Amino acid sequence: MSDAAQGAAAQPLKPALVREINRALLAWYGASARPLKIRERSDPYGVLVSEVMAQQTQISRVDQLATAFLERFPTLEALAEAETAAVLVAWKGLGYNRRAVALQRAAAVAVAAGGLPSSVEALMALPGIGPYTARAVAAIAFRGREIPVDVNIARILNRLLGSSTPLSPREAQARANEFGSQLADGEAGTWAQAAMDLASTICRPVAPLCDRCPLHQRCASAGQPFHKEPRTATPRTPFAHTRRWLRGRLLDELREAGREGISIAGARGVHNEVAVAATISAMVSEGLAESLGGDRYRLPHRGD
Ligand code: SF4
Numbered sequence: 001m002s003d004a005a006q007g008a009a010a011q012p013l014k015p016a017l018v019r020e021i022n023r024a025l026l027a028w029y030g031a032s033a034r035p036l037k038i039r040e041r042s043d044p045y046g047v048l049v050s051e052v053m054a055q056q057t058q059i060s061r062v063d064q065l066a067t068a069f070l071e072r073f074p075t076l077e078a079l080a081e082a083e084t085a086a087v088l089v090a091w092k093g094l095g096y097n098r099r100a101v102a103l104q105r106a107a108a109v110a111v112a113a114g115g116l117p118s119s120v121e122a123l124m125a126l127p128g129i130g131p132y133t134a135r136a137v138a139a140i141a142f143r144g145r146e147i148p149v150d151v152n153i154a155r156i157l158n159r160l161l162g163s164s165t166p167l168s169p170r171e172a173q174a175r176a177n178e179f180g181s182q183l184a185d186g187e188a189g190t191w192a193q194a195a196m197d198l199a200s201t202i203c204r205p206v207a208p209l210c211d212r213c214p215l216h217q218r219c220a221s222a223g224q225p226f227h228k229e230p231r232t233a234t235p236r237t238p239f240a241h242t243r244r245w246l247r248g249r250l251l252d253e254l255r256e257a258g259r260e261g262i263s264i265a266g267a268r269g270v271h272n273e274v275a276v277a278a279t280i281s282a283m284v285s286e287g288l289a290e291s292l293g294g295d296r297y298r299l300p301h302r303g304d
Pocket residue numbers: 156159160202203204208209210213214215216219220221222223
């Protein structure tokens with residue numbers, strides 16, 4: 001049993017063990033990093049865009065779409081000054097479109113302040129930037145020392161520690177900081193990218209590939225199968241019946257229509273006119289659409 005296995009999650013790991021894990025993880029990443037195009041951009045703006053996109057969207061899809069987005073809006077200033085309509089068109093395929101509006105607002109605030117800030121606290125003060133994204137940008141682009149923790153990195157931490165109950169977000173961050181404290185300046189971002197790759201390819205949620213894991217010798221959970229929890233059967237709402245489908249359908253219509261916009265008259269799929277009107281109204285309040293008067297709407301533009 002490793003040192004990690006002997007301690008409850010509340011006990012700090014020995015610094016020597018933390019350093020061993022850090023070395024093993026970084027060495028593995030040096031040899032096995034996924035070849036992602038988005039990692040070629042380590043400037044603060046490029047990292048911010050890819051990290052916002054990676055929230056709730058698979059990294060393979062982000063990798064396909066981020067390059068085109070960054071070509072269309074190559075700088076923080078270009079994004080801040082763009083028509084929101086153009087940003088939403090370029091966001092097509094990534095889903096959760098409110099992120100695009102928030103990202104542009106964050107760019108505008110940062111440009112007004114002279115550029116993207118480097119501290120976690122100042123990044124978190126930007127619209128739509130939460131603790132994970134702020135720490136990821138600070139660590140990867142500004143050589144910050146705090147490791148960002150999302151569900152994937154939290155899973156690795158839980159398993160390394162052999163924690164019998166999932167760590168709270170605060171505990172997981174404190175544990176990640178133990179690893180960060182033993183890293184050299186500028187390595188926290190690499191550590192986070194390495195852990196994300198490990199979580200995706202080896203330390204998977206179910207049936208992790210422990211025999212291929214670089215942390216196998218030092219992990220309190222090595223060899224555990226981690227079966228899928230049986231779910232109670234609840235009837236699933238067909239996707240086309242959901243509000244999310246309707247929002248996506250309306251946004252696609254708005255993207256296609258350009259400045260002339262669309263009429264929202266009529267049903268969309270199983271959604272009647274009342275549901276369509278309520279949905280477009282919510283989209284207006286979220287900055288995803290603007291009214292042209294009557295039943296006509298378009299993506300947000302400046303003037304005519
Ligand atoms: S040994 Fe297994 S459980 Fe532990 S970090 Fe590696 S893949 Fe995950």
